Amino acid sequence: MIESVNTLSALRRRIASLDSVAATAAARVATGHVSLDQALGGGLACGRLHELFGGVEDEGAAAGLALGFAQLLARDGPLLWLRTAVAERAGGMVYGPGLAALSMTPDHLLIGVMAGEAMLLRAAVDALRCPALGVLVIELRGRAPLLDLTASRRLALAAEASGVPALMLRIGGEPRPSAADTRWQVAAAPSRPLPGNAPGMSAFDLTLLRQRAGSDGLHWRLVWDNERGRFGEAYGDGRDERDDHGQKGGGGGRPAPLSGAVVPLPADRSAADRAA
Amino acid sequence: MRLATLDADALALGLTPGMTLADARAREPDLRVFDADPHVDQDWLERLCDGCARYTPIAALDSPFGLILDITGCAHLWDGEELLAREAADRLERHGMRVRHALAGTAEGAHALCRFPVGAAADEDAALRRLPVEALRLEEESALALRRAGLRTVGDLAARPAAVLASRFGEEAVDALQSLLGLGRRPLAPRRQRPAIRIERRFAEPMGSTAFALKTLEEMTAEAGERLSERGQGGRRFEAVFFRSDGLAFPLRVETSLPVRDAPSIMRLVQERIDALSDPLDPGFGFDMLRLTVPQAEPMAPTQLALEGGEARKQESVAALVDRLSIRAGRTRIQRLEPRDSHIPEQAQLALPAVDERAPVNWPQRQEKGDPPMRPIHLFDPPQPIEVIAEVPDGPPHRFRWRRASHEVTRYEGPERIAPEWWKAKDGALEGESTGLTRDYYRIEDARGRRYWIFRHGLYGTETQHPVWYIHGLFA
Structure with a gap:
């Protein structure tokens, strides 16, 4: 028994020496959302691969969240967004004025529109080997058959060697075994409305599906704060808010708002400014 | 339709450039006509110019019909200037072109002597002085003014003091005269530049x-x-x-x-x-x-080499x-x-x-920090048509259908009216005819929190009776 314990620990040591990912601790970047940062042990890890899954319908939200994460991880370095020509046709082109409006700097952004997925993945590995890059975003649509465990492992190793964080944005794809550090599911969330029932700041429903050596299955609602350029806590519980407030635009099929429902006071300054 | 250029045979028949095609055909029923294509002509001339690199490295275009070769120091390879010129002309004529050439000490001189034959003269200077004033390549009005003043040839002009000419006919006349006579030199712009290495x-x-x-x-x-x-x-x-x-x-x-x-x-x-x-x-x-x-x-x-023990620059x-x-x-x-x-x-x-x-650019910040974005992060180009149900034709959207899925609009802001570039419309065009229709943009959110940017194309009633809706972008 004691012998087998010794053998096991020796094996563990041997595996640990092979698996350098676990050996080195990565620098972490806080997202600004307190409980999310706590669950991640300080924030998103640099030099790691992070996967973001979003449905085709939630494409805008998934891309927005990826841009937000990328913005934080890049720390004023250049941001390279790799996508395929098919994705650009189906999902629309990246629009600089919209990024500027979210306080995400479009002048640091490089966009690579690749002919196919094979070329995209090759370019991604090359880009991750360049330590001067701030962050890499890889956008893949659909099943992405070329992205197997080997390919994702290659990306993760390249990211770890250079310290460049990589965000894998999967639109309409199914999670499969991968070498990613974290895996997330992103969906759009109803925003906190402005006076006049106008859509407010971008909100996201975020689920942590998997975390290497950490807890998972957690769920948060994030709001992008374009004043400070980071994520923030969403207001209390969004669903109650919606039932109280979100009906005037067109509430077909939903119960009418209760008369006398109190319009909640906006907590952040932006909405207060608008009301004033 | 007018004649742009003519070959020597057609000119000999009395046809002139600028004549209408119908007139020319009336005179010469067998006239062979081709569409004028200045770009193709320019391409051809450029290729000929590149081909002339065999005679001299300094070959320049003299648009629209000419090439200028600086053969200084190259003529002896062809046993003299005349032989070089003849060999070049022969080579071009083998391609079916008609070529005239002239040799002169300056590019302007050669250009003028080639186009205005003056007959035999004692030397180059005498030939140049016999050229008509049109050879100076001045504007038509200036040439006409010179003729009216009784100055018919370059020699007449050269005999006057430069200051008088400049005050009466402009600096250009004096410049052109001096460069033609080789007094002031204008450099050629050769087409082929020597590669650095x-x-x-x-x-x-x-x-x-x-x-x-x-x-x-x-x-x-x-x-x-x-x-x-x-x-x-x-x-x-x-x-x-x-x-x-x-x-x-x-x-x-x-x-x-x-x-x-x-x-x-x-x-x-x-x-x-x-x-x-x-x-x-x-x-x-x-x-x-x-x-x-x-x-x-x-x-x-210059870059510093990595020294012994120093850290080499590995960062790409x-x-x-x-x-x-x-x-x-x-x-x-x-x-x-x-x-x-x-x-x-x-x-x-x-x-x-x-x-x-x-150069580094600054993106204009068109809105207050802290306000939600007014522009999407993804833009569809071209916009994608959607089916929209609105309560009134010029009202906000109520429900819409995009990619075969129905979306309920719960929140909206708008319309933000974006007018076409009416100042670019041609004179006499009706409103909205050539520059496009006015668009009314709405920022909307559906029941599940997805945010879209959609617009109605055309103002109901004034521009169109059935405005069509499009989705133009996705918000985060």
């Missing part, structure tokens, strides 16, 4: 191995790098040509966004280029010559990454965004190749 390797035997050819190219690149560093320069473009023994040549071009002279990084780019070729580099019966040119070089500061810059990806995928595929000053959403940005040099 040019290295050639000839093999005694055709080389059948591509690997060896690349090895040789690497040595040449290192040599080019040394020469560039002597000049304090780095190359922006490199061109390697593999000449095959059967006469074919394979050019490979690589381009960088920053000047480089480091052989391994240039060779990496060349290797990328070779990998991206649709046909592999086929040696056939072997390469017999390699040529490496650096057509574009720019100043580049982002510019090098951009170069590599641009060569592999195509130069337009790696892009940067640049703002454009336009209120039309799809024209407010431009995706430019990242390889091109660019």
Whole structure:
């Protein structure tokens, strides 16, 4: 028994020496959302691969969240967004004025529109080997058959060697075994409305599906704060808010708002400014 | 339809440029007419000009019909100026062209003597002085004014004091006169500029191995790098040509966004280029010559070599990454965004190749910080049509259908009215006819929290009776 314990620990040591990912601790970047940062042990890890899954319908939200994460991880370095020509046709082109409006700097952004997925993945590995890059975003649509465990492992190793964080944005794809550090599911969330029932700041429903050596299955609602350029806590519980407030635009099929429902006071300054 | 130019036979029949085609046909029913295409003519002239590099490296275009060759120091290779000129004319005539030529001490002189034959003269200066004043290439009014003043030839003009001519007919007249007579010199702008660096390797035997050819190219690149560093320069473009023994040549071009002279990084780019070729580099019966040119070089500061024990610069810059990806995928595929000053959403940005040099830009912040974004992060180009149900035709959207899914609008803001560029409409066009229709943009959120940017195309009632809706972008 004691012998087998010794053998096991020796094996563990041997595996640990092979698996350098676990050996080195990565620098972490806080997202600004307190409980999310706590669950991640300080924030998103640099030099790691992070996967973001979003449905085709939630494409805008998934891309927005990826841009937000990328913005934080890049720390004023250049941001390279790799996508395929098919994705650009189906999902629309990246629009600089919209990024500027979210306080995400479009002048640091490089966009690579690749002919196919094979070329995209090759370019991604090359880009991750360049330590001067701030962050890499890889956008893949659909099943992405070329992205197997080997390919994702290659990306993760390249990211770890250079310290460049990589965000894998999967639109309409199914999670499969991968070498990613974290895996997330992103969906759009109803925003906190402005006076006049106008859509407010971008909100996201975020689920942590998997975390290497950490807890998972957690769920948060994030709001992008374009004043400070980071994520923030969403207001209390969004669903109650919606039932109280979100009906005037067109509430077909939903119960009418209760008369006398109190319009909640906006907590952040932006909405207060608008009301004033 | 008018005649643009005519050949000598047609001119001899009394036809003139500018005449209407119908008149010309009435006079000459057998007239052969071709559509005028100035671009094709220009291309042809440029190709002829490149071909003249066999006589002199300094060959310039003299649009629309002429070429000017500076044969200084080249004539003895052809046993004299006249023989050179005749050989050039013969060669062009073999291609079915009619050529006139003239030799003179200045480009302007040759240009004028070629177009205004003056007959035999004692020497070049006398011939030039006999030219009519039209040979000065002044504007028509000036030439007419000179004729009215009784000045018919260049000699008449040259006899007057320059100050008087300048005050009466303008500085241009004096300038033109002086450059024609060789008193003031205007430099030629030769079409072919000498590349900054040019290295050639000839093999005694055709080389059948591509690997060896690349090895040789690497040595040449290192040599080019040394020469560039002597000049304090780095190359922006490199061109390697593999000449095959059967006469074919394979050019490979690589381009960088920053000047480089480091052989391994240039060779990496060349290797990328070779990998991206649709046909592999086929040696056939072997390469017999390699040529490496650096057509574009720019100043580049000398770099410190890594010293013993010092840390070598291993960090590859982002510019090098951009170069590599641009060569592999195509130069337009790696892009940067640049703002454009336009209120039309799809024209407010431009995706430019990242390889091109660019000054840093500031994106205009059009809204207060803290307000939700008024512009989407993804823009559809072209916008995608959607089916919208609105309570009234010019009201906000109530429900819409996009990609076969129905979305309920729970929140909206709008309309933000974006008018077409009416100032670009042609005179007499009706409102909205040629510049497009007014768009009413709505920022909307559906029941599940997805945010879209949609617009109604055309104002109901005034511009169209059935406005169509489009989705133009996605918000985060």
